[in-house]
Amino acid sequence: MKKSKRPNSNLENPRKNTSGPTASVDAILEAIAQRTRLPEGEEAVRRILREIYRHGRIGTKDLAYATRLPVPVVAAVRRELEKIGLITRRAGAILTSEGKEYVKSVLGLSINESLVCPVCSGKTIIVKDQFRSIVEKLEEYAKLRPRPYTWLDQAFGTPETAVLRALFMLEEGDVEGRRIIFLGDDDLTSIATGLLRASRKITVIDIDERLLEVINEASEREDINIECICHDLRQPLPDGLKKYYDVVFTDPPYTIQGMKLFVSRGIEALRKRKCASVYLSFAHKPPEEMLSLQAAINEMGLFIRELIPRFNRYEGAEMFANTTFLAKLETTETTHPSIIGPFQGKIYTGEVSPTIRTYKCKCGYTVDVGMGKKFRTIEDLKAHGCPRCGRKKGFRITKKII
Amino acid sequence: MKKSKRPNSNLENPRKNTSGPTASVDAILEAIAQRTRLPEGEEAVRRILREIYRHGRIGTKDLAYATRLPVPVVAAVRRELEKIGLITRRAGAILTSEGKEYVKSVLGLSINESLVCPVCSGKTIIVKDQFRSIVEKLEEYAKLRPRPYTWLDQAFGTPETAVLRALFMLEEGDVEGRRIIFLGDDDLTSIATGLLRASRKITVIDIDERLLEVINEASEREDINIECICHDLRQPLPDGLKKYYDVVFTDPPYTIQGMKLFVSRGIEALRKRKCASVYLSFAHKPPEEMLSLQAAINEMGLFIRELIPRFNRYEGAEMFANTTFLAKLETTETTHPSIIGPFQGKIYTGEVSPTIRTYKCKCGYTVDVGMGKKFRTIEDLKAHGCPRCGRKKGFRITKKII
Numbered sequence: 001m002k003k004s005k006r007p008n009s010n011l012e013n014p015r016k017n018t019s020g021p022t023a024s025v026d027a028i029l030e031a032i033a034q035r036t037r038l039p040e041g042e043e044a045v046r047r048i049l050r051e052i053y054r055h056g057r058i059g060t061k062d063l064a065y066a067t068r069l070p071v072p073v074v075a076a077v078r079r080e081l082e083k084i085g086l087i088t089r090r091a092g093a094i095l096t097s098e099g100k101e102y103v104k105s106v107l108g109l110s111i112n113e114s115l116v117c118p119v120c121s122g123k124t125i126i127v128k129d130q131f132r133s134i135v136e137k138l139e140e141y142a143k144l145r146p147r148p149y150t151w152l153d154q155a156f157g158t159p160e161t162a163v164l165r166a167l168f169m170l171e172e173g174d175v176e177g178r179r180i181i182f183l184g185d186d187d188l189t190s191i192a193t194g195l196l197r198a199s200r201k202i203t204v205i206d207i208d209e210r211l212l213e214v215i216n217e218a219s220e221r222e223d224i225n226i227e228c229i230c231h232d233l234r235q236p237l238p239d240g241l242k243k244y245y246d247v248v249f250t251d252p253p254y255t256i257q258g259m260k261l262f263v264s265r266g267i268e269a270l271r272k273r274k275c276a277s278v279y280l281s282f283a284h285k286p287p288e289e290m291l292s293l294q295a296a297i298n299e300m301g302l303f304i305r306e307l308i309p310r311f312n313r314y315e316g317a318e319m320f321a322n323t324t325f326l327a328k329l330e331t332t333e334t335t336h337p338s339i340i341g342p343f344q345g346k347i348y349t350g351e352v353s354p355t356i357r358t359y360k361c362k363c364g365y366t367v368d369v370g371m372g373k374k375f376r377t378i379e380d381l382k383a384h385g386c387p388r389c390g391r392k393k394g395f396r397i398t399k400k401i402i
Numbered sequence: 403m404k405k406s407k408r409p410n411s412n413l414e415n416p417r418k419n420t421s422g423p424t425a426s427v428d429a430i431l432e433a434i435a436q437r438t439r440l441p442e443g444e445e446a447v448r449r450i451l452r453e454i455y456r457h458g459r460i461g462t463k464d465l466a467y468a469t470r471l472p473v474p475v476v477a478a479v480r481r482e483l484e485k486i487g488l489i490t491r492r493a494g495a496i497l498t499s500e501g502k503e504y505v506k507s508v509l510g511l512s513i514n515e516s517l518v519c520p521v522c523s524g525k526t527i528i529v530k531d532q533f534r535s536i537v538e539k540l541e542e543y544a545k546l547r548p549r550p551y552t553w554l555d556q557a558f559g560t561p562e563t564a565v566l567r568a569l570f571m572l573e574e575g576d577v578e579g580r581r582i583i584f585l586g587d588d589d590l591t592s593i594a595t596g597l598l599r600a601s602r603k604i605t606v607i608d609i610d611e612r613l614l615e616v617i618n619e620a621s622e623r624e625d626i627n628i629e630c631i632c633h634d635l636r637q638p639l640p641d642g643l644k645k646y647y648d649v650v651f652t653d654p655p656y657t658i659q660g661m662k663l664f665v666s667r668g669i670e671a672l673r674k675r676k677c678a679s680v681y682l683s684f685a686h687k688p689p690e691e692m693l694s695l696q697a698a699i700n701e702m703g704l705f706i707r708e709l710i711p712r713f714n715r716y717e718g719a720e721m722f723a724n725t726t727f728l729a730k731l732e733t734t735e736t737t738h739p740s741i742i743g744p745f746q747g748k749i750y751t752g753e754v755s756p757t758i759r760t761y762k763c764k765c766g767y768t769v770d771v772g773m774g775k776k777f778r779t780i781e782d783l784k785a786h787g788c789p790r791c792g793r794k795k796g797f798r799i800t801k802k803i804i
Contacts (some may be wrong), residue, residue, distance in 0.1 A: 040677055107578070111572065117525070118528075119520070120519035122526035123519070124526060176509070176510045176511045198512050198513060274445075274689065275446070287733070287735070288735060294696070298693070306711050307706055309708050332690050
């Protein structure tokens with residue numbers, strides 16, 4: 001561990017604050033950020049150290065959730081921090097005594113508790129008792145879902161997430177008496193919304209017939225009349241669905257084009273293009289992508305009324321730390337679709353960044369994973385198991401080919 | 403009350419949903435929106451009716467808070483709703499039996515409770531016991547504040563707001579070990595932040611010497627070493643403050659130019675222009691302005707990491723319903739100030755929209771209020787009292803001259 005840049009005496013006594021720029025205290029953070037090629041830079045390393053400090057002991061998945069960083073990124077940084085002796089692993093990452101000294105004297109950390117509301121976990125709304133039965137029903141229907149098609153960027157939201165989304169829309173006045181269209185619904189949010197029994201109309205469009213069967217079954221069993229339409233949104237919206245809905249909900253493929261396409265179709269579905277709500281779930285992307293995403297939202301004449309990080313949780317889906325944000329967008333007089341007519345471009349993450357990753361099994365066998373390979377995703381590999389020894393977990397990434 | 407468009411039988415039985423567009427159910431909402439020239443259109447009228455329904459009985463200020471609409475707008479809509487018999491006033495607005503029938507059968511409302519987290523009120527964080535004493539101290543210092551200069555768009559945040567802001571930044575990792583600059587601080591957020599005793603440096607720039615005196619006094623009494631600089635941000639940032647800070651906090655004048663100017667100065671104050679946080683408080687503006695605001699944020703290469711409506715509460719300040727949103731913006735590699743050097747343009751709301759309003763006192767006397775008049779704002783008029791009878795409240799707006 002480099003010690004040269006360590007204790008900054010200003011921290012001990014805040015009155016000694018100097019006013020000109022001082023030497024950077026971030027040499028270690030910077031070095032790790034560079035070594036792991038983090039688009040979030042040293043701030044991400046700092047965030048990881050801070051969450052380990054605050055939690056005392058934390059597993060990689062929880063660390064990814066807390067920092068909003070992808071699991072592989074967190075794992076890579078964690079390894080680097082281990083190498084230089086700031087952290088160690090004992091059923092989770094913990095700070096070494098050197099690490100503790102570092103976060104206190106160099107990073108200036110001193111408060112190790114969470115200030116997030118313990119009741120709603122920062123999600124702003126809660127599932128009151130009278131809606132608990134809806135979560136239970138969702139849990140049953142969620143079991144009927146088939147294995148996700150990860151090449152369609154499917155990742156199944158938890159039953160609680162579906163209900164919280166429905167309640168959030170309800171709170172915002174977008175359920176009662178409303179016509180709602182779900183553009184893609186592998187999370188079954190339409191069922192949670194239907195179970196509130198307050199909407200005028202609920203329609204789901206999805207490319208995956210298997211999911212529509214689950215939604216259809218729930219709809220019939222619960223008598224909630226959800227209209228299911230199997231349709232590839234790269235094709236224009238069927239005419240009957242245009243200019244009819246009050247509210248749009250979508251958790252699109254996590255690419256800029258995917259968002260633009262799904263939201264554009266949503267705009268065409270709206271009865272009026274002013275003061276209508278478009279609910280968008282999307283991954284916490286690196287800064288430059290977040291900027292492009294919001295520029296694209298803006299260009300369509302939509303603004304962000306509310307944005308709640310980590311609102312959605314998913315089963316599996318390690319690549320984006322099992323969590324995404326929920327944004328409530330609102331339309332204005334200038335709102336317009338940015339994509340009209342058939343769309344030929346790439347929308348799924350596997351198409352846009354056809355990354356090939358090489359995973360090594362504990363038995364020593366290596367497997368290439370990605371578009372065009374036998375296993376398109378690590379989830380596929382895990383489901384199938386190592387082709388040599390059959391192990392279903394413990395794969396470690398060894399290299400990445402873009 | 404028009405009854406022609408009333409009960410929609412689809413609501414009673416969701417299975418009867420039709421699929422083509424049906425006749426608009428919004429004739430009443432639309433008429434009122436037009437009569438009151440609401441930029442939010444019929445949706446705002448619907449929101450007002452919904453909040454009255456949910457609360458049972460609600461005063462105009464609370465209604466403005468709940469709907470995020472300015473108090474005069476809410477008051478105007480309320481009067482129209484009274485005229486057509488949907489609501490009546492009895493220590494607050496309540497629905498008449500016709501009104502109840504209307505919101506249920508036409509608007510489809512049926513759930514009259516709030517789903518917002520009762521512990522944090524949707525603010526995502528809470529003031530834990532160990533920070534309660536900071537709120538108490540802020541309450542004392544807030545008493546030292548002079549009367550707000552409303553022509554500088556001053557509106558004093560509540561002590562709780564100041565502490566919640568400081569805790570929100572703390573939770574986001576932006577207090578401990580950080581150098582923080584406050585661009586304008588009539589809300590005394592710098593004192594709340596200083597009392598956490600965890601930052602490396604706190605600087606406040608304000609144009610109002612009176613406020614800096616309050617902050618200075620608190621800083622000395624509490625030994626928290628806040629640097630206070632009296633400076634008009636229309637002039638460039640002093641060189642010593644450039645490229646030095648990790649975090650920016652601002653609650654600027656609520657005009658696009660005001661936001662651009664303050665945030666631009668903030669960007670120049672940042673040590674590095676990537677993954678740094680810029681906290682922005684701003685009024686809930688009508689849709690087109692929200693869009694322009696976010697376009698301006700985007701053009702500076704900033705994106706919205708989180709946006710919490712109604713986070714901030716203010717004393718007085720009826721024009722924006724006593725509440726504004728808090729956004730956490732983050733910088734990217736392309737972040738840059740949109741205003742460099744001295745700025746000659748208009749930034750205060752009074753300059754940008756020099757509205758003259760005529761108020762009528764209960765005694766019958768009428769007074770013009772606005773820039774260039776004896777009373778620049780309704781708050782000034784109330785503080786002084788009616789020039790004829792001396793009454794300090796009960797003024798009613800009679801006309802608006804733009």
